[in-house]
Amino acid sequence: MERMQDMTQNKNPSTPVIEAVGLHKSYGTLEVLKGLDLSLERGEVVALIGPSGSGKSTFIRCLNMMEIPTGGTIRFRQKAVSERFHDKGEELGIGTLRRHVGMVFQHFNLFPHKTVLQNVTEGPTVVCKRPKREAEELAMDLLAQVGLAEKHATYPNHLSGGQKQRVAIARALAMEPEVLLLDEVTSALDPELVGEVLAVIRGLADKGMTMAIVTHEMAFAADVASRVLFLDKGVIAETGTAEEVILNPQNPRLQGFVARFKG
Numbered sequence: 001m002e003r004m005q006d007m008t009q010n011k012n013p014s015t016p017v018i019e020a021v022g023l024h025k026s027y028g029t030l031e032v033l034k035g036l037d038l039s040l041e042r043g044e045v046v047a048l049i050g051p052s053g054s055g056k057s058t059f060i061r062c063l064n065m066m067e068i069p070t071g072g073t074i075r076f077r078q079k080a081v082s083e084r085f086h087d088k089g090e091e092l093g094i095g096t097l098r099r100h101v102g103m104v105f106q107h108f109n110l111f112p113h114k115t116v117l118q119n120v121t122e123g124p125t126v127v128c129k130r131p132k133r134e135a136e137e138l139a140m141d142l143l144a145q146v147g148l149a150e151k152h153a154t155y156p157n158h159l160s161g162g163q164k165q166r167v168a169i170a171r172a173l174a175m176e177p178e179v180l181l182l183d184e185v186t187s188a189l190d191p192e193l194v195g196e197v198l199a200v201i202r203g204l205a206d207k208g209m210t211m212a213i214v215t216h217e218m219a220f221a222a223d224v225a226s227r228v229l230f231l232d233k234g235v236i237a238e239t240g241t242a243e244e245v246i247l248n249p250q251n252p253r254l255q256g257f258v259a260r261f262k263g
Helices: 058-063 094-100 117-126 132-145 161-173 190-207 218-224 242-247 251-260
Strands: 018-027 030-041 045-049 072-078 101-104 180-184 208-214 227-232 235-240
Touching: 018 058, 030 058, 030 208, 030 235, 045 058, 045 161, 045 218, 045 242, 058 180, 058 208, 072 094, 101 161, 101 251, 117 132, 117 161, 132 161, 161 190, 190 208, 190 218, 218 242, 227 242, 227 251, 235 242, 235 251, 242 251
Parallel strands: 045 208, 045 227, 101 180, 180 208
Antiparallel strands: 018 030, 018 072, 227 235
């Protein structure tokens, strides 16, 4: 695989690029998130781990406002994000946030009637209004980086799950995001296909892509994450380095969780 483009050039590594402050999310009387805080700096890779129902996916979807928080604030580039699509005054709109904060989903969400190349160029041409030829050159470069350039004319139903997920990652990168959010991107894959997707994500981490990753792959999280958050019952129950949280957990609830996935 070709080396990923350096994603830390000309960026101040000490400035938080995205923040969640006192984040709450409820569905009726069910409170899923209970005042979560997160500050993600440029080039940082944060892994979110925790049992099913702990709020991990809801949290990461709130970070790019795919789910609208019921309380608290999302800040991007140190500016608050409103529920409006367009920017207004000092507040950023959801459209600006999503333009710069990419998302990769568990179930790929590729357009089945479009080729691999068309899937990857859709965002740059439709949203960013890039010329078609320029978008296709970028897409082919990204497909080469995820090892799928030869599949550019293929439709998604002719791809394996691992290939679909690598296309989904290339599609997100085609928008040239400052932050990439990945929501359990290997959980729908057969075990033998997980490694090829994790290799792509590891390459992104090596080149300085800012990422928040929801994952159950403990060894992978320990390898790539600069910080690990353990979510339990809607709160961040533990946070620290991979050494502290995954390799040497002290919280009994965390010890039991990690042991199940390390076993």
